Every structure is written in C-alpha cells, then in structure tokens.
Amino acid sequence: MLLRNSLRALAATGLVLGAFTVSAGSASAAGKDAWLTNGEFGLFCFQNQNESVFDLYSSDSNFIDDYFGGSKSCYNQITNDQTESYWNLDTYEWSVHTDWNGGGSDGYLAAGYKGNASFTFKNTISSAYYVN
Structure with missing residues (x-):
C-alpha cells in the first residue's frame, strides 16, 4: 500500500492538469473530496454517472460512514447501498462488493470502465477495493 501510494503521488502531479471534475471540491487525486480525478474510482448515486459522486483513491471496506459529495441531490447521503x-x-x-469487508457478490471493473450497475449491484454496493 505504501509503495502504491508513493507511486500514485508521483503520478498525480502530472495527472491533475488533465483531471475530469464532476462536482465542487478540491481538484486532487486524494479521494473522498467530491471530485473524480485521474487515478480515482467514482461511485454515483444515479445512472449514467449523474448527480453526486463518491470518489475513492484507495480501498474502502465499509461505506456506512461515507457520503456522496458535491452539490447535487445526493449530497451528504450515505454511500452504502446507494450506487447506480x-x-x-x-x-x-x-472490485465492488455487496457486503462490507469484500463480502457478498463481487464485480470487477477494468481501468477506464464507465457504466451503470447491473441488477446485482444497483443500490447494493457496500465496499470497494483496488486490484493490483
């Protein structure tokens, strides 16, 4: 994890200039700041990557204490079981999982993948992990 974060810190300096931002916040590959930037994984409360975003830079085993950011309709709502x-x-x-700590059903999303959650994962995701 330390090596991964060190490499990401180096990469982030070059990636911030080309960052794609979704909503208000600070543009940095830091995660959980309501900006989806290069080097992050974003979960959205509505289909087609609409409304508020929950952006991850590193794995999160439990979304119960995480909230969607930005200024859209899902702002400040718990991320757990609310991703479309x-x-x-x-x-x-x-990888995304329907239970905490990587439990339940799991799905894998390749680098660059963008899409809507399937029936199995729509509004049931509770944890996510980067796979190296």
Missing part, C-alpha cells in the same frame, strides 16, 4: 453507476479513472482494476 461508476467510472474507473484509475490505472488499476477495482
């Missing part, structure tokens, strides 16, 4: 779409702007594959 995602966008992987990371260079790593990510």
Whole structure:
C-alpha cells in the first residue's frame, strides 16, 4: 500500500492538469473530496454517472460512514447501498462488493470502465477495493 501510494503521488502531479471534475471540491487525486480525478474510482448515486459522486483513491471496506459529495441531490447521503453507476479513472482494476469487508457478490471493473450497475449491484454496493 505504501509503495502504491508513493507511486500514485508521483503520478498525480502530472495527472491533475488533465483531471475530469464532476462536482465542487478540491481538484486532487486524494479521494473522498467530491471530485473524480485521474487515478480515482467514482461511485454515483444515479445512472449514467449523474448527480453526486463518491470518489475513492484507495480501498474502502465499509461505506456506512461515507457520503456522496458535491452539490447535487445526493449530497451528504450515505454511500452504502446507494450506487447506480461508476467510472474507473484509475490505472488499476477495482472490485465492488455487496457486503462490507469484500463480502457478498463481487464485480470487477477494468481501468477506464464507465457504466451503470447491473441488477446485482444497483443500490447494493457496500465496499470497494483496488486490484493490483
């Protein structure tokens, strides 16, 4: 994890200039700041990557204490079990899980993948992990 974060810190300095921002916040590949930037994995409260975003820079085993950011209708709502779409702007594959701590059903999203959650994952995602 330390090596991964060190490499990401180096990469982030070059990626911030080309960052895609979704909503208000600070443009940095830091995660959980309501900006989806290169090097992050974003979960959205509505389909087609609409409304508020929850952006991850590193794995999160439990979304119960995480909230959607930005200024859209899902602002400040708990992320747990409220995700309808995602966008992987990371260079790593990510896995999403329907239970905390990587439990339940799991799905894998390749680097660059953007799409809506399937029936299995729509409004049931509770944790996510980067896969190296």
